[in-house]
Every structure is written in C-alpha cells, then in structure tokens.
Amino acid sequence: MARRKEYKEEEVIEKAMQLFWRNGYETTSVRMLEKEMGINQFSVYASFGNKQGVFLESIKCYKKKAQFELIDRLDNSDGVEGIKQYFYNFIEFSKDKNSNKGCLLTNTVNELGENADTLIMSEIVKFATNVKESFINKLSFNSQKDKVTIDKQANYLMVALQGLSVASKMFNAKQLDDFIEVTFKNV
Amino acid sequence: MARRKEYKEEEVIEKAMQLFWRNGYETTSVRMLEKEMGINQFSVYASFGNKQGVFLESIKCYKKKAQFELIDRLDNSDGVEGIKQYFYNFIEFSKDKNSNKGCLLTNTVNELGENADTLIMSEIVKFATNVKESFINKLSFNSQKDKVTIDKQANYLMVALQGLSVASKMFNAKQLDDFIEVTFKNV
C-alpha cells in the first residue's frame, strides 16, 4: 500500500563507494553523494541514516569487491608466489584512469586515524585480520617454517601492503615493481 | 614608523605544523589554526596569505625538523645499519601521546593525492629525492653492489618507509619491529 523505491541500495552504494575511494571521507560532501548516487538527499538519509552510514555501507561494499577480486584469487593460488601475485593484482585493482586510488581501507585509517567511527574501524580490522590469515595460509603451504617465523613474515607482508597502497599514488610502475620484487626476496 | 608584530612567524608556524600533522589538511580549520597559533585570523592571513600558505610553510617547517632529527643522523651513520636505525628513529619521531602521526608528507599525499597544490607537491618530491639519495649513499658504503641493484634497493626502501608511516598508525610495536627486521634481511 505504498510507493516503490526507484533505486536499489546495493547499486547506489557502489557509486558512493567509488566516490569515497577517489576523494576520501571529508572531501566527499552529501551534495556530491546525491549527484553521484543519482538520488535525492532525502533518499540518502532515508536509506542510510547519515553520511557516516553511507560510508559504513561503502566500506562493506569495498570489502565484498576486494574479497571477490583479490582474496578469493589469493586463496586459490599456491604458496608465496600467490601472495606476490596478490600484490600485483592490487595495483591493477586500485587503478584509476591516470593515477592509483590506493586501498580504501588504508586511505580511511590514514585520513581519520583514531577519530574514525568504531563501527567503521571494526570493519577494517576484521578485513585486515582476514588478509593476514590468508597470508599465513600461503606461507605455510609446502613449507617447514616454524610458527614464529610465519607470523613474523605475515606481519612483514601486511605492512609492505600498506606501503604499496600509499606508494602507488606517487611512485611510478618501475619503482613499485622494484619494491615487490625485493619484498619477496625476504620470504 | 609602525607597530611591531607580537609574534615570530617561525614560532607560530611550528604550532600550525603540529596541528596539520595531527589532523590533516581538510580537518584543520582556520579557526583551529588561530587558536593553536595564538594569533588572530587577520594576522594569519597577513603573514601567510591563505590556508594553503600556512600549510606550505608548515611543510617546510616539517622538512627542516625531519632533516635535523632524521636525515642528518642518517648521513652521519655507517652503511645499511644506518638506514635501519633511520626506520626505528622515524617511529620515535612520529610518536604522539598514544598513537603515531605518521609522516606529514606521506599523510598529505595520501589525503590530497593529485589535488594537492603544485608548490606543495614540489616540496614533497624534493624531500623524497633527498631521502632516496641518502639511502643510495648508505647502500654504496663499503659495498660492491652495482648501480642497478642499488637503485632497486633504494626504491624498495622508499616504499617500505611509506608502509611504515601508514602502518605505524594502526599496527602495534611488535608488528612494526617484525617489519623492519625482515625488511633489512636482504639489503
């Protein structure tokens, strides 16, 4: 007995996510969001509560996308070489027209730091744990490394991945290749 | 035949820099700046033109500080071990009360990306070049590595340093230690 929504949450949030990914949280205004999402501000607030709500759903959307395009492929690969390929895949994944957007989650931590909403931070931490577990999995594959070494190397790769995310915004392809190549000499 | 300024540009810009370092560019408002710098908005604009101007001088101030506390020490050290110490020094350098602020220059690139002012970007690039040259210098110290290998390793260390900057905001001391230790295994 009511009017039907003219949009699907899933579809408009994907566009919001892309905008946040390109511009960061603060720089993205609600006016920009309604334009990009193609719906009125009223609908934005009706569906997601507030700007933070839109961002939280955007984070979830990003995680799904990364899970599908990066983590699943990693889990289906073999050994350390699979992790290396993950690094290369990430660069492609985060490519924009001319530049690189980095990782949305890394960008968020870097921008908001400890001011970030707890719900949002918890989503980010969960994903990071997820990635590290996959790394540990691959590092253990056909290897007699002890647990301590594997954890150490997993920590190493996690930080290296953050480095790739930031550096991809300002460094050229050769420099990033150099980085990845030398990075995997150490594991 | 005129009134004297009641502040020194150098002193108030140091405080502005600290504020930008803690909060980033967008989040730092001119009202926050005048409060922290202890001078009226009029004086802010009279001395530095606009917000970007304050930021540009803050960047220069940061570079001086980093030059003195990090680069000079690196240049006076020996070989690769000196670079490793640079990484550890950076963590101390960027420490706040509870958390880490990362590197102001890295934070800026990450926040503003390609939207950053050209003057500001040029200051950042100059500093990065500076750091890389010091790395190359240390990598060449008592070493028969060829030029290509040295450049490759310098690129590697530059990206690794970005990683440390971002990761220091969210990872614990053990994880950062693991990172630094493994990073320097093969250089």
Added chain:
DNA sequence: AATATTTCTAAGCAATTGCTTAGTTTTGGT
C-alpha cells in the same frame, strides 16, 4: 474510487567554512 503508506522533490535550517573589512591601538621618525 477511496484510503493509507511510503517515496519523491525541493526548499530551508543552523552551523561552519575560508576569507575580508572597518575601526582601534601601537609604534618610530619628524
């Protein structure tokens, strides 16, 4: 066809943004 319920449009809200300006106070040279 009438009704109740939801979604839409679009105008409007107070608060904050970067920046300016009017007017007062301080100063050194005459």
Added chain:
DNA sequence: ACCAAAACTAAGCAATTGCTTAGAAATATT
C-alpha cells in the same frame, strides 16, 4: 606632540557543510 604606517581586535561576508521538513506523487489494499 604629532602623524603616517603597520598590526591589532572583532564583527561580518558569502558559500558550503550535514541534515530536516513541508508537501506532492505514486502505489497496494480495501
């Protein structure tokens, strides 16, 4: 002591921020 030049205070500017609301349009049930 007076005056011109610079630096101060504090109020005010238009534009933008996140968010709300009044009212019109659309729909499934009766």
